[in-house]
Amino acid sequence: MSTTVAKALTLLDQFSEDTPEVGLSDLARRTGLDKATVHRMMSVLADAGLVEQRGAARLYRLGPGVLRLARVREKSFPVTAIFQPALDSLASKTGETAHASLISGRALATIDVCESNRSSRVSLVAGEVLPFHTTASGMAALAFAYPELRERTLSSSLSAKTAHTVTDVKLLRQRLEEVAASGFAESDQGNEEDVYGIAVPVFYADGFASGSIAVATPAHRMTPDLRQTIICALIREAEKVTFNVGGTVPASYRNAAARSLASFAKMPG
Amino acid sequence: MSTTVAKALTLLDQFSEDTPEVGLSDLARRTGLDKATVHRMMSVLADAGLVEQRGAARLYRLGPGVLRLARVREKSFPVTAIFQPALDSLASKTGETAHASLISGRALATIDVCESNRSSRVSLVAGEVLPFHTTASGMAALAFAYPELRERTLSSSLSAKTAHTVTDVKLLRQRLEEVAASGFAESDQGNEEDVYGIAVPVFYADGFASGSIAVATPAHRMTPDLRQTIICALIREAEKVTFNVGGTVPASYRNAAARSLASFAKMPG
DNA sequence: CTTCCGTGGTTCATTATTATCACCGGCGGT
DNA sequence: ACCGCCGGTGATAATAATGAACCACGGAAG
Numbered sequence: 001m002s003t004t005v006a007k008a009l010t011l012l013d014q015f016s017e018d019t020p021e022v023g024l025s026d027l028a029r030r031t032g033l034d035k036a037t038v039h040r041m042m043s044v045l046a047d048a049g050l051v052e053q054r055g056a057a058r059l060y061r062l063g064p065g066v067l068r069l070a071r072v073r074e075k076s077f078p079v080t081a082i083f084q085p086a087l088d089s090l091a092s093k094t095g096e097t098a099h100a101s102l103i104s105g106r107a108l109a110t111i112d113v114c115e116s117n118r119s120s121r122v123s124l125v126a127g128e129v130l131p132f133h134t135t136a137s138g139m140a141a142l143a144f145a146y147p148e149l150r151e152r153t154l155s156s157s158l159s160a161k162t163a164h165t166v167t168d169v170k171l172l173r174q175r176l177e178e179v180a181a182s183g184f185a186e187s188d189q190g191n192e193e194d195v196y197g198i199a200v201p202v203f204y205a206d207g208f209a210s211g212s213i214a215v216a217t218p219a220h221r222m223t224p225d226l227r228q229t230i231i232c233a234l235i236r237e238a239e240k241v242t243f244n245v246g247g248t249v250p251a252s253y254r255n256a257a258a259r260s261l262a263s264f265a266k267m268p269g
Numbered sequence: 270m271s272t273t274v275a276k277a278l279t280l281l282d283q284f285s286e287d288t289p290e291v292g293l294s295d296l297a298r299r300t301g302l303d304k305a306t307v308h309r310m311m312s313v314l315a316d317a318g319l320v321e322q323r324g325a326a327r328l329y330r331l332g333p334g335v336l337r338l339a340r341v342r343e344k345s346f347p348v349t350a351i352f353q354p355a356l357d358s359l360a361s362k363t364g365e366t367a368h369a370s371l372i373s374g375r376a377l378a379t380i381d382v383c384e385s386n387r388s389s390r391v392s393l394v395a396g397e398v399l400p401f402h403t404t405a406s407g408m409a410a411l412a413f414a415y416p417e418l419r420e421r422t423l424s425s426s427l428s429a430k431t432a433h434t435v436t437d438v439k440l441l442r443q444r445l446e447e448v449a450a451s452g453f454a455e456s457d458q459g460n461e462e463d464v465y466g467i468a469v470p471v472f473y474a475d476g477f478a479s480g481s482i483a484v485a486t487p488a489h490r491m492t493p494d495l496r497q498t499i500i501c502a503l504i505r506e507a508e509k510v511t512f513n514v515g516g517t518v519p520a521s522y523r524n525a526a527a528r529s530l531a532s533f534a535k536m537p538g
Numbered sequence: 539c540t541t542c543c544g545t546g547g548t549t550c551a552t553t554a555t556t557a558t559c560a561c562c563g564g565c566g567g568t
Numbered sequence: 569a570c571c572g573c574c575g576g577t578g579a580t581a582a583t584a585a586t587g588a589a590c591c592a593c594g595g596a597a598g
Binding site: 003009020021048052061062063064070072073076102103106109111205206 | 274
């Protein structure tokens, strides 16, 4: 984080679907950078087309440049187009909100969402950069990601987002091992109050996780039955998605997932 | 261009649909930066998720971060979703390839394309950052853009891309005045050999151009009839698009477009 | 097998860039 | 008129970027 470009790029992280437009002072406050610094950096970002300044309020917002970049990536390596149908299927099967996230540098980026059509549903604020350790999506991805990323994450600052957030490194490591053994991750209100998340990893061609797909439900609604339905659906969809993006399911995960599915089959109901 | 962030951002411009993956030395060569510098910058960009390095070849490609950013922008300010149907309509009406570009900092970013279904058609390399002065899209946008952008562009280095490219500032200024008077821009092989482009501007709420929509045809196929068809269709579609993005058509353009349409009506055929 | 050239990646002293702070003009509420 | 906050600016002190040299590797050619 000491390099100037890194600081400049944190400015981009300040924009989300919640706050698509941000002012200069606000950016400075959020990032802890000096106003002048932010101003100069934003001018540069605007020059590159990554942000633009429109309207009388002089607020900044993301610029057309990001559309171009996304287009280039999606054209040469389509993923959102592959994830979306899987999420639609998940949402209709489970009746809950499904979303997909990709490992994006040292964090997790939510790239696709399909909200359920229930009256009471989890409506997630997509577009935010999510930490690994507070979300089921993050834990699922991290458990099967490059070991170096796992270590770097565990040895970074792990802030709590709710009263339920696990921040203890030893406990997190244990949780990751459980995820690795079961093939799926769960988060009971670790990232947001009243949200229960379940996630499974999706893989790259090299057999390491590229991201994850997840289903989020209101915590009070979670039942063993629903839980089982969600996990089974996730495992099945994830396999398809991994295949469609040209990924390889590693043996470790394949075994873990099979074990979990088998254990459900034995249970009554 | 002297700031380090600007240099780092030029690295992102090296990725296009043509070359979605680039190596380290290649990036250094293209940008004129030192290998070590590029490596450090790419590491930072990768940390932010804007690029990623996959596969044994260690090539860099755009990362999931750009998907997130595009999603955020598109959710709060949908434009590609608005441009696309207009382009589809243009392509079917004219039988030629249509595309939309937005002013992205000090250049033009192509964000949407609809190729015609003809056997011989202009197949454009989208995703590239286009200069203003070589393309019809660029001239259409520039003629109605903020004066400061126009001046800055005209006083920058204007390199030629084909033998037909106009690089003389005085002549370009004259062309821009013609565009302002007629409401549309034409480029006869100024950006690419054998490509004839016609474009009209699209506007922001403040009455300045946000970008343009254009139709590109093989130069040899262009006829007065086709030209008229294209221009009329463009003007009509552009008005709709401007309205749909919440933009305002300035009086100057409205008059110019009306004049052009009227002049065609008077003509035989 | 050796040589050569091209990768990607790293190091570190030199140097140029960047952050900081106080300041400015403008706007809106009190 | 005042106050606070906004976006934006400029000179100086402090920091971060630079780039040549270097390493290890891999493939092609001699």
